[in-house]
Amino acid sequence: MKAPDFNYQRPASLSAALQLLHDNDQDAQLLAGGQSLMPMLHLRIAQPDMLIDLNRIDELATIDAGDAHIEIGSMVRYAQLEASEQIKTCLPLICSALxxxxxxAIRNRGTIGGSAALADPAAEMPALLIASNASINLVSTKASRVVSADDFFTGLYETALQPGEIIKSISIPKPGNNSVFGFYEITRRHGDYAMAGVAISAQQQSPLHKMRVVFFGVAEKPLRAHNCEQALENGTANDSGAIDLAIKSLEQLPLMGDQHTGVDSKRHLAGVALKRALQELH
Amino acid sequence: MNHAQQVDIELIVNHEKINCRVPVRVNLVDFLRNELGLTGSHVGCEQGVCGACTVEVDGTMVRGCLMLAAQADGSTVNTIEGFAESGRAGHLQQAFATHNALQCGFCTPGMLASALEYLEQGGVADRAAIRQHISGNYCRCTGYQAIVDAIEEVAGQTETTDGQ
Structure with missing residues (x-):
């Protein structure tokens, strides 16, 4: 099928985009990289009256490294992240997952902000943002506010974004020198959405301390597994007793099956992903 | 709402300057095929899954179905016709023919575009890396083996040339 008809607007500045969104909020949809929205338009799952194209807003496409944080503009594309020395040096988790x-071809267009705003439960980026303890910087014509990634992803394709708000940027704290990370996903084909995946950060490796273990592709939203983190806390990444407990704790998670994979399979695969991510913790 | 909104776009396609008025809902690959007659880029899934519509926009390979033609305003676009005419994909095309890396040919323009990106980014003759790079392009005929053979051969030639 082809996309339905819509009114197309291509503002050149964030303030112009915010004004357009403010004036047309009920009917407008923001177009970021389009790698999910365009298929949805073709399938007519999305039928907005207006598309506000953010692709010409240069101020949303910058990566700024501060002393404590890296601030990534919402329209920064995955390919831009992959090419960035700052990301390579400072954010090894994001770098290894990209x-x-x-x-x-998708990474050449897809954006970090678009992925966050869509909140696809199978997408990697929302889980990576939670595991990285990121903050989402939101703006509207009236105000700006900061929402932690922990609170941003609220449900199936649902976020804390309010009408009239645009994601301006995403701030990720620079990890400490002792921090370690793990990422593993199980897919049918490289690059496909994961059947199950996990992103892990820990402030130190031996013993594991202050972990964030976030699963994706297994529930209605990325799931931070607190019980799993507790089971692993103060152990080592190859402590089989702790890993067994951590995998056992997955039984408490509210998982959701999809058309290919049932809940029990998801739970099993989440455990496999966890084990392998822990083996490759670095 | 303004139905059937159209916009004027100006872009360079295969080194030729194009001025056109397009309905905003038309995607880039439909525009290239239906308005410009560049039917080398194929329309498969229209969901970004199959890779048959892969074209180059401002130096990067993208899905032609996941961009609006209106978004290409001011851009430089190259399609398989451009790659073939300029000789940029000459070695790859020859290797695809030699290795029987195509049967029905539907995926080939997109496959060549992805392979070209791999080689031009300095990709080496590593089968796993090649497979990873073309993982976004479906081929339903060849089983990929011959396609990887072809890309591997050209990557090997490039390495040898670089080494001399």
Whole structure:
């Protein structure tokens, strides 16, 4: 099928985009990289009256490294992240996961803000943002506010975004020198959405301390597994007793099956992903 | 709402300057095929899954179905016709023919575009890396083996040339 008809607007500044969104909020949809919205338009799942194209707003496409944080503009594309020395040096978790996000041609267009705003439960980026303890910086014509990634993803394709708000940027704290990370996803084909995946950060490796273990592709939203973190806390990444407890704790998670994979399979695969991510913790 | 909104776009396609008025809902690959007659880029799934519509926009390979033609305003676009005419994909095309890396040919323009990106980014003759790079392009005929053979051969030639 082809996309339905819509009114197309291409503002050149964030303030112009915010004004357009403010004036047309009920009927307008923001177009970021379009790698999910365009298929939805073709399938007519999305039928907005207006598309507000953010692709010409240069101020949303910058990566700024501060002393404590890296601030990534919402329209920064995955390919831009992959090419960034700052991301390579400062954000090893994001860096190691990027090649697993879709395919090269998709990463050349897809944006970090678009992925956050869509909140696809199978997407890697929302889980990576939670595991990285990121903050989402939101703006509207009236105000700006900061929402932690922990609170931002509220449900199936649902976020804390309010009408009239646009994601301006995403701030990720620079990890400490002792921090370690793990990422693993199980897919049918490289680059496909994961059947189950996990992103892990810990402030130190031996013993594991202050972990964030976030599963994706297994529930209605990325799931931070607090019980799993507790089971692993103060152990080591190859402590089989602790890992067994951590996998056992997955039984308490509210998982959701999809058309290919039932809940029990998801739970099993989440455990496999966890084990492998822990083996590759670095 | 303004139905059937159209916009004027100006872009360079295969080194030729194009001025056109397009309905805003038309995607880039439909525009290239239906308005410009560049039917080398194929329309498969229209969901970004199959890769048959892969074209180059401002130096990067993208899904032609996941961009609006209106978004390409001011851009430089190259399609398989451009790659073939300029000789940029010459070695790859020859290797695809030699290795029987195509049967029905539907995926080939997109496959060549992805392979070209791999080689031009300095990709080496590593089968796993090649497979990873073309993982976003479906081929339903060949089983990929011959396609990987072809790309591997050209990557090997490039390495040898670089080494001399």
């Amino acid at each position: 090649p697993h996000i879709a395919h090269s």
